[in-house]
Amino acid sequence: MTKVTPHKFAGVYSVEDNDRTSLCTESLTPGISVYGEKLIDYEGKEFRVWSTRRSKxxxxxxxxxxxxxxxxxxxxxxxxxxxxxxxxxxxxxxxxxxxxxxxxxxxxxxxxxxxxxxxxxxxxxxxxxxxxxxxxxxxxxxxxxxxxxxxxxxxxxxxxxxxxxxxxxxxxxxxxxxxxxxxxxxxxxxxxxxxxxxxxxxxxxxxxxxxxxxxxxxxxxxxxxxxxxxxx
Ligand SMILES: C[S@@+](CC[C@H](N)C(=O)[O-])C[C@H]1O[C@@H](n2cnc3c(N)ncnc32)[C@H](O)[C@@H]1O
Missing domain, CATH: 3.40.50.150 (Vaccinia Virus protein VP39)
Structure with a gap:
């Protein structure tokens, strides 16, 4: 079960996916994975998982x-x-x-x-x-x-x-x-x-x-x- 909720910072979201919580952002260009990050469809929007290992x-x-x-x-x-x-x-x-x-x-x-x-x-x-x-x-x-x-x-x-x-x-x-x-x-x-x-x-x-x-x-x-x- 996947759930996306707004983070305390505007424009940032948290995604709970299979007991894992990650950060994500709502994609400006749905359908495109920029660096191999996972794309998540949720309530008619697309979110891109924001890797903590790839982004400081x-x-x-x-x-x-x-x-x-x-x-x-x-x-x-x-x-x-x-x-x-x-x-x-x-x-x-x-x-x-x-x-x-x-x-x-x-x-x-x-x-x-x-x-x-x-x-x-x-x-x-x-x-x-x-x-x-x-x-x-x-x-x-x-x-x-x-x-x-x-x-x-x-x-x-x-x-x-x-x-x-x-x-x-x-x-x-x-x-x-x-x-x-x-x-x-x-x-x-x-x-x-x-x-x-x-x-x-x-x-x-x-x-x-x-x-x-x-x-x-x-x-x-x-x-x-x-x-x-x-x-x-
Ligand atoms: C650690 S990487 C940046 C990763 C990127 N910020 C990210 O999170 O996706 C550092 C980058 O800085 C660039 N860089 C280093 N010195 C620079 C300079 N004086 N002017 C512009 N770019 C520079 C390097 O070519 C390299 O691509």
Whole structure:
């Protein structure tokens, strides 16, 4: 017996299926499985199971995320889109009144992202380097409310800050999946996380949430922060 119920976060759902509870989103493009995820028909709608092993945002929600800035209608800038696994669920959540600008610098990986965007009007693929936001400023239309970042780079806090500074104003949100081993391959995890958080704080971002993604993702933390002062 399958049952789908709304999650506390708008646009996110829980599905109970054979004694297992998973997260899911309502598909914007019924009939299409983006990355092999299970499709569930329920009361005339189609839902896509949202893997906690394939998406750090799903893992963060499962591990107790307190705030979910990505909502129906949100305008997002997504850095490190890869082939679009998490982007596809963000696209479901923001719906046709929102937009996901999805930045990926690997042309090969981005081919699938471009294919995904061809069937979803609310995804704008941007093949560029997230370290240089001024390069894609002309492609990003309108104000951005949330910058989501999942790039394996050493200076993750600075990249988030530069993008927030370029595209956002007071009240905007940053969501950052910190991949510890891309920052330092040997230092202690707590030290790496504290340094990144201290950098975000020094750059003027207010930390709202800090989630350990284990055991779903090894050596990762998920940070939610907010622009509460003018970024200079
Ligand atoms: C961990 S994967 C992202 C997975 C994706 N966020 C998801 O959940 O579906 C990280 C991606 O970031 C991309 N990346 C790394 N550095 C980047 C940069 N400076 N600019 C844009 N993309 C970058 C990589 O090519 C890779 O595809």
């Amino acid at each position: 945002l799903s893992a963060a929600i499962r591990n107790g995320l307190g705030e979910m800035p990505i909502q129906p209608g949100s305008r997002i800038l997504y850095l490190g889109a890869a082939s679009g696994t998490t982007v596809s669920h963000c696209s479901d959540i923001v719906g046709s009144s929102g937009v996901v600008h999805a930045v990926e610098f690997s042309e090969r990986t981005a081919r699938e992202l471009i294919h995904l965007a061809s069937s979803r009007n609310n995804i704008v693929p941007i093949i560029d380097d997230a370290r240089h936001p001024t390069r894609y400023v002309s492609v990003v239309t309108g104000p951005i409310e949330v910058v989501y970042q999942d790039v394996a780079q050493p200076n993750q806090a600075e990249i988030l800050y530069e993008n927030l500074k370029t595209f956002c104003s007071f009240g905007a949100w940053g969501m950052l999946a910190i991949k510890a081993r891309s920052i330092d391959s040997t230092a202690g995890l707590d030290e790496i996380y504290s340094n990144e958080i201290a950098t975000l704080d020094r750059l003027g971002l207010q930390i709202e949430d800090n989630i350990d993604l284990s055991p779903l993702e090894k050596d990762h933390r998920f940070i939610v922060c907010r622009v509460t002062e003018e970024l200079t």
